[in-house]
Amino acid sequence: MRRATAILGGLAALAGAGLVQAQEVGGPPPAAASHAMAAAVTDWRTVPAANLLVIDTNRGRILIEMAPEVAPEHVERIRLLARAGFFDGLTWHRVIDWFMAQTGDPLGNGEGQSPYPDLSAEFTFRRDASIPFTAVAAPAGALVGFLHSLPVQTQPDVAMSLTADGKVHGWGLYCPGVAGMARDEGNDTANSQFFLMRQAYPALDKRYTVWGTVVSGLDVVRALKSGAGDNGMVTADPDRMTRVRVAADLPEVGRPVVRVLDTESAAFRTLADQVRQSRGADFSVCDITLPVEVSQAQVPTGG
Template identity: 75%
Template sequence: MRFSIAWAAASVLALAVSGVAAAQETPAGPAPAPAVAAPSEWRTVAPENLMVIDTGKGRILVELAPEAAPGHVARIRLLSGRGFFDNLPWHRVIDYFMAQTGDPLGTGEGQSPYPDLKAEFTFRRDASTPFTAVAAPAGSVVGFIHSLPVQTQPDALMASTGDGKVHAWGLYCPGVAGMARDEAPDSANSQFFLMRQPYPALEKRYTIWGRVVSGLDVVRALKFSANADGIVAEPDRMTRVRIASDLPEGERPRVRVLDTRSERFKTLAETVRQARGADFSVCDIDLPVETN
């Protein structure tokens, strides 16, 4: 069954981190809310990078991350444009973990008719990549590329690499979108999952291709299973899935996210860091979003 390997290997860890996840969901002390951002400090998500998932529980908006996984983003755009995801179930949902869909069989065994994808567990970034650092643990840097939380090698190493780039990888914070696969690294196809809670055990093992910018409450409201395999008996469904650029102009949602390159974001990040202290994680930073 696709994606069952990761859960079987991490099920014990899940029990250990569930309390941590819950604690991250409710920080020890509420951080002061930042002042309202000026218009110039907002970034509008490009329609071609906005996935619109309608469900019976509400709408989920996912910002695609072509910088991190261009091949997987291309597949998501293709399948969404062809209506492949319409009416498919959230067949595997595990609380304090993730919600999985994209299987036309609804069993965890199905996939699209297209070839499997080559893994994109990590990627290379250079000085032109829109990366904003928020912390620098030993030997690395964590921050954001648009709405996606990432960890990367420091910029200083770019001068010593042949291509002028350094390694980076997405982090499995709440809302992050990953691709399901079986044991083979290059076996992802059409099944994907959205994180309900942070789960770092998946990092550099499952391709990350985007993040929920609106509707995480919907992801967490999806019916979940108490069974070990996570299969939901009567699952919620995606009613329609499209990329915003494929929708008529009048139907496209407009999404603005606080620009991580702005001074307002830097203030927000520092406020959260100080509030969380030694427990700080990049997953603690919630980017302000406006939709209409």
């Protein structure tokens, strides 16, 4: 029997005891929002349809930008299960305020999984100069910033010249909206269950595989029905995922198209500077909310 809720449940209990602190993060400061509106067309990046996961729920739609650079095997598993319709109809069986919402269990009790083998952990990844990364802070010799829409921490670029493969370690940071894989006690036991962060929770960093981040629909994640007790199991009328698909697998006309402020743009650097200055010593990369535009693909026009 699987119990992918075990470790996360223990961390939730620590949070309740005040030993692990969750961080509440609001929207961008007014200055950041006004600057985003002034961004030029070239400051925006379109999320590739192959990396956009569309989760329809009874509460609304959640759009996740998957990060194959960070966790290629886990992203491929999510794609595989979404294309098979595995997630359709599954419940958000474990939802904890100030923490996360968990799903992906066909049994709905935290002990189910897909028929595929468990995955090896991808808690960290190797980064070289070809992987897009924009730093917003440099605490204690490290770099903190964004890989596309995902907040990450990594070793500095200068260390690339000191490694045999010319790469350095990096890992996703559990800010609000970040998507992680649930697992059992062993590191290499993730399978089909995943969770979306409702708030920041740094105690999970490098302990659970990060595979993407919510670019639209964090309000939906936070609206999901919460469970009772420390384990957060939702035993009565849980919310459900009605359909989960990779955007590239949906009909082109009408599929969601997501544009995110490009974290390699000058507009983003100005936004990050504004947020960092407004937060002062309390600044966290989780304070930066990337502006997003969501539309639908239209009927192609022929010549």
